[in-house]
Structure formats: C-alpha cells, structure tokens
Amino acid sequence: MPIRIPKGAFSLMQVLALAGLMASVARAQQSETPGVTDDVVKIGISGPLTGPVAAIGAIADGVRTKVDAVNAGGGVKMGDGKTRRIELLVEDDGLDPQRTLTNVRKLVEREEVFAVLATAGTPNNQAIGRYITQREVPNLFMYSGVHELAGPEWEIGLVPSFTTEAAVFARYLVETKPQAKIALLYLNTETGQIFRKALEDAVSMSNIQIAAAQPVTSADPTVETQLSTLKASGADTLVVITGPKQGAEAVRFAAESGWKPTTLVSNIAASVASLKPAGLENAKGVITSQYLKQVNATAPGDDPGVTRYVADHQAAKARYSLDDALGQVGYATGDALVRVLQSMKAPTREALMETVRNLNGVELDLLLPGITLNTKSAEDVYPIESLQLFQFDGSAYQPLGKMISFEGRTPSH
Incomplete structure (x- = not known):
C-alpha cells in the first residue's frame, strides 16, 4: 500500500532540510578560517x-x-x-x-x-x-x-612612519638650531634609506645641511669607524637611526670622544634600557621622539x-x-x-x-594622552601619526616642547 504524505508535510521537510543545510554551511564557513574555534x-x-x-x-x-x-x-x-x-x-x-x-x-x-x-x-x-x-x-x-x-x-x-619621525626631528632643528650640520648614522636597509630621504626632504628648504652620512648593518660588530668618519666631517649634530646596541655605541662615542654634538636618536634605540650600555651620564641630553608614556x-x-x-x-x-x-x-x-x-x-x-x-x-x-589609533580604508594606513619629543636628563626623559601631529598627512615615502 503506497505511503501518503499529508498535504503541507513536504514543505515542512524542505524547511528542515534547508535549515540543516544552512547550519552545515555556517559550520563549514567557520572552519574555513584557520586559527579560530569557539574558545x-x-x-x-x-x-x-x-x-x-x-x-x-x-x-x-x-x-x-x-x-x-x-x-x-x-x-x-x-x-x-x-x-x-x-x-x-x-x-x-x-x-x-x-x-x-x-x-x-x-x-x-x-x-x-x-x-x-x-x-x-x-x-x-x-x-x-x-x-x-x-x-x-x-x-x-x-x-x-x-x-x-x-x-x-x-x-x-x-x-x-619613519618619515614622520624624520620630519619631527627636522622641525625641531629648524626651530632651535637653524644652521645645524648633521651627521647621520643609519641602517643600510629600506628603514634607514627612507629615513635619510625623508630627513633630506624635510631640511631641503632650510639652512640645515647633512654634512655626512654613514650606513651600518645589524651584523656590524662595531660602528666606531663610521662614527669616526662622521665626527671628522665637522658636524655639530648627530642623528641616529639604528638598532639599540649600535645606538648606545653611538651615544657613548659622541660623549667620550670629546665630540659632544646635539644627539637625536630614533625611538627604536632610545629607551632608558637601551641607553644603559652607553652609560646614562653619557646619554644626558639625548633627544628622541615617542608616542608611548614614559614609564619610570x-x-x-x-x-x-x-x-x-x-x-x-x-x-x-x-x-x-x-x-x-x-x-x-x-x-x-x-x-x-x-x-x-x-x-x-x-x-x-x-x-x-x-x-x-x-x-x-x-x-x-600606554599611548600618550591625545594619541589614539586612527585609520581610514584606502586613504590613511597609519594608525599613529603624532609624536612627542623628549630629552634625557641623566635618569629619565622629560617632555620637550608640544606634541607634533601629522594626522592624515604623514609624509609619503
């Protein structure tokens, strides 16, 4: 005897089947993204x-x-x-x-x-x-x-961006040392090359000149040769964008060689912990940029x-x-x-x-007051575009001037 399916039952079965299919698809879609489970x-x-x-x-x-x-x-x-x-x-x-x-x-x-x-x-x-x-x-x-x-x-x-830091350093020098002669110690990677180009662009309309520039690599056992060359250039300002170890070596050399230039160090290498190998007394006066609170x-x-x-x-x-x-x-x-x-x-x-x-x-x-993360799809890819200059007093960093913002206008590479 044939089985009769009551009127309307088939559509109910379809709904149940569709619901099961949708649940399976949802589970499959979730599993298609690796690295995420329910917990x-x-x-x-x-x-x-x-x-x-x-x-x-x-x-x-x-x-x-x-x-x-x-x-x-x-x-x-x-x-x-x-x-x-x-x-x-x-x-x-x-x-x-x-x-x-x-x-x-x-x-x-x-x-x-x-x-x-x-x-x-x-x-x-x-x-x-x-x-x-x-x-x-x-x-x-x-x-x-x-x-x-x-x-x-x-x-x-x-x-x-390193272009922002370079622009902030340049603005400080234009305002406080408009005839500065810069000696630049920089990483011989795109990092350092971009910073160097950005610094050159930022001082191009001023009386500041880059008297000498010396590249380094992270594998260099010492950077004393480069620093000796920079000192011999007659520069009165040293700008450093290297790793922490080489940054500390540059700070020590500048102090102990009798050179004593105005020294600006990228925040990559300027933390108090990074400066300790240089001797904190030698680091007195070092200027850096920062976007994080200074933790004493x-x-x-x-x-x-x-x-x-x-x-x-x-x-x-x-x-x-x-x-x-x-x-x-x-x-x-x-x-x-x-x-x-x-x-x-x-x-x-x-x-x-x-x-x-x-x-x-x-x-x-840990972001400094007034700094927040902001991006805008296809227009602004830089979450942080403001920096505050600080100067080391021998034991801690103290604010130097006002915060400088490039929000929405970070200099291009």
Missing part, C-alpha cells in the same frame, strides 16, 4: 629572540605580557559574542628575513594561526609580503616604520594605564625591564590586538582587516 584564537609571531639584535625580542615578550593578562581574566570577548583565549605562538628568526619567511610558513601551514602579529624589521616584512598576500593571512601591526611593503591588502603597521620603573605614578601595565608586567614575570620601550611597544601591540578582536564583526580574516583599516579613536593603555 581559542591562534596568533603567531616571528621575531629576533637571539642574535645581535635580540633586544628587539622584547616586543614579543611585551605582547605575551598583555596576552597573559587577558587570558588570566578569561580571554577576549570577540565581536561575535564568544569569549576566546588567545594562543600565542612565537618563533625566533634572529632578524634574518629568510628565517622570518620560514617561520611564517610554519605558523600558517602547520600551526594554522589566524594572523601573524608584530613582525619585526622592514626587510623581514618585505620577505613575507608576497606569501601573506597569496595565503590571505593578516600581517597585523608590523614593527616597521615602513608601512607600504609587499602585501598591502593583508598588512598594517602600528608604529609611526622606580616611580610609575598613578596613571591607570601605566598601573595596569606595571601589574601585568609583574604577573607575567616578563624578561624585559619595565622601562624597556621595546617591551612597551609589544605590550601596546598586544593591547591593540585585543581591541581589534573585540570590535571585529565576525571571526574571519576579512573582518579583521576591515576593522584595522577603519580604526577610529582607539585608546591604548
């Missing part, structure tokens, strides 16, 4: 934990300091309403671009991270640009002042953001010193990651990039 989001970092520029490894440790605190509080509640623990995977590349590429391949293909974060070094970010574009993996908040690299659709920086390890004060940072640093038993600016950059980077995860509309890589391309007044615990 974990995986983030990868490749950075120099060893080698001649191992000091930059404090950035990864700073990220972990923030992430540990967030995880201890239960995780981060993301934009889809689910709370997830951040799983951080860190690989050592010694600042070797080829090792960076190898590490990122491992993180993406074997570990299946959701995004890579805080990749240090301009050549290193250049090395992975094509790969992250092909794999459509976010390279988030790079530690490079060169923002336009090889994977523009899938990368974004955090720290101010002995008297941190009562700023709420700094208070949280100090507590998180202690709880994490961080390996970098409290006043290490590179560790603080890492902490701020971790903070920025958390704010983005909280804001993104869906747990996908596309939603992540949409969010970081449209930041609006995002506050971080």
Whole structure:
C-alpha cells in the first residue's frame, strides 16, 4: 500500500532540510578560517629572540605580557559574542628575513594561526609580503616604520612612519638650531634609506645641511669607524637611526670622544634600557621622539594605564625591564590586538582587516594622552601619526616642547 504524505508535510521537510543545510554551511564557513574555534584564537609571531639584535625580542615578550593578562581574566570577548583565549605562538628568526619567511610558513601551514602579529624589521616584512598576500593571512601591526611593503591588502603597521619621525626631528632643528650640520648614522636597509630621504626632504628648504652620512648593518660588530668618519666631517649634530646596541655605541662615542654634538636618536634605540650600555651620564641630553608614556620603573605614578601595565608586567614575570620601550611597544601591540578582536564583526580574516583599516579613536593603555589609533580604508594606513619629543636628563626623559601631529598627512615615502 503506497505511503501518503499529508498535504503541507513536504514543505515542512524542505524547511528542515534547508535549515540543516544552512547550519552545515555556517559550520563549514567557520572552519574555513584557520586559527579560530569557539574558545581559542591562534596568533603567531616571528621575531629576533637571539642574535645581535635580540633586544628587539622584547616586543614579543611585551605582547605575551598583555596576552597573559587577558587570558588570566578569561580571554577576549570577540565581536561575535564568544569569549576566546588567545594562543600565542612565537618563533625566533634572529632578524634574518629568510628565517622570518620560514617561520611564517610554519605558523600558517602547520600551526594554522589566524594572523601573524608584530613582525619585526622592514626587510623581514618585505620577505613575507608576497606569501601573506597569496595565503590571505593578516600581517597585523608590523614593527616597521615602513608601512607600504609587499602585501598591502593583508598588512598594517602600528608604529609611526619613519618619515614622520624624520620630519619631527627636522622641525625641531629648524626651530632651535637653524644652521645645524648633521651627521647621520643609519641602517643600510629600506628603514634607514627612507629615513635619510625623508630627513633630506624635510631640511631641503632650510639652512640645515647633512654634512655626512654613514650606513651600518645589524651584523656590524662595531660602528666606531663610521662614527669616526662622521665626527671628522665637522658636524655639530648627530642623528641616529639604528638598532639599540649600535645606538648606545653611538651615544657613548659622541660623549667620550670629546665630540659632544646635539644627539637625536630614533625611538627604536632610545629607551632608558637601551641607553644603559652607553652609560646614562653619557646619554644626558639625548633627544628622541615617542608616542608611548614614559614609564619610570622606580616611580610609575598613578596613571591607570601605566598601573595596569606595571601589574601585568609583574604577573607575567616578563624578561624585559619595565622601562624597556621595546617591551612597551609589544605590550601596546598586544593591547591593540585585543581591541581589534573585540570590535571585529565576525571571526574571519576579512573582518579583521576591515576593522584595522577603519580604526577610529582607539585608546591604548600606554599611548600618550591625545594619541589614539586612527585609520581610514584606502586613504590613511597609519594608525599613529603624532609624536612627542623628549630629552634625557641623566635618569629619565622629560617632555620637550608640544606634541607634533601629522594626522592624515604623514609624509609619503
């Protein structure tokens, strides 16, 4: 006897089948984004934990300091309403671009991270640009002042452009030392070359001249030969854009050789922790630019953001010193990651990039008052475009003049 299906039952079956299909599709779509489950989001970092520029490894440790605190509080509640623990995977590349590429391949293909974060070094970010574009993996908040690299659709920086720092240094000299003769010690990478070109452009309409310029590499065991050449040029102003070790060597040389020029050091190498090898007395008078609050390890004060940072640093038993600016950059980077995860509309890589391309007044615990993260898709790729000059008094940095903003008008490369 044939089975009769009551009228209307077939449409109900169709609805149920469609609902099941839609649920399956939703689960499949979620599984198509690696590194995200209902309770974990995986983030990868490749950075120099060893080698001649191992000091930059404090950035990864700073990220972990923030992430540990967030995880201890239960995780981060993301934009889809689910709370997830951040799983951080860190690989050592010694600042070797080829090792960076190898590490990122491992993180993406074997570990299946959701995004890579805080990749240090301009050549290193250049090395992975094509790969992250092909794999459509976010390279988030790079530690490079060169923002336009090889994977523009899938990368974004955090720290101010080197062109901004060069312009700020130039403005200070034009206003305070209009006849300055500059000796420039710079990294022989795109980082240093861009800074040099930006500095030349910024002083081109003034009476300031660049009397001499000497390149260095991170592998140079010493930069004394370059510094001797710069001193012999007769320059009365030294501008340094190198790693921390070479920056400290330059500061010591300038003081102990009897040269004693006005010395401006890029924030890459100017933290109190970085200056200690030079002898803090030798560093007295050094000028730098900064976008982060100055954390005094002995008297941190009562700023709420700094208070949280100090507590998180202690709880994490961080390996970098409290006043290490590179560790603080890492902490701020971790903070920025958390704010983005909280804001993104869906747990996908596309939603992540949409969010970081449209930041609006995002506050971080360690950013100086008045500085927030702002970007605008296709128009403004620079999250931070303001800097404050500081001068070292022998024990701490003191503000020098007013904050200088290039918001929406960062000088092009």
